[in-house]
Amino acid sequence: METVTRFGVSVPHQLLERFDEYIEQKKYTNRSEAIRDLIRNSLASEEWRDATGEVMGSISLVYNHHTRELTEKIEHLQHEYHKNIVCTTHVHMDAHNCMEVVIVRGKSSVAHDIADRLISTRGVKLGKLALLSTGKNL
Ligand code: NI
Structure with missing residues (x-):
């Protein structure tokens, strides 16, 4: 057993x-x-992490922007991956909570790295990576 x-x-x-x-x-x-x-x-x-070739993905985050240094950390991380981040949309959901959707492109492993680092940042309450193929081979 x-x-x-x-x-x-x-x-x-x-x-x-x-x-x-x-x-x-x-x-x-x-x-x-x-x-x-x-x-x-x-x-x-x-x-999915081991998929080869280029993928597109969206990383959705929900966090409380009052959490100390959280906004700076999230922004810093995104600059670090500027070559893979296509754009970011920020929604102020209420007085405290924000939603951010980060569109990424590149290798699956890189998309996962970006998502893992953002989602594991202290103060990020929810996070989800959704990966899509670029559709080139479909
Ligand atoms: Ni906000």
Whole structure:
């Protein structure tokens, strides 16, 4: 039988409440099975990473612009990848929250690197990379 490892995770109370609602909706019987599936899905979506050739992608971010130095960090990162970033659209959603959509082009691995660095920046609440082929070979 496969060895199972237990580990502890620190989660803000409100986030865990929301997660428990999600678990109930999805008919999971416990948190462990739900977390295992989330891990499997995250790993599966990494398969795109190895695609060769040029791709187009959009990276959507949601963040609170009051978070210290966050806006500067996001802008700095985008300058670092200026050769791969086509454009950026910023939406002030309410008094606190912003949505930013960054259009990227280049190798799949680079699009993933940009997305990973932006999404993992402290204060970014939600983030998603959507990749598309350039359509050249279709
Ligand atoms: Ni804004």
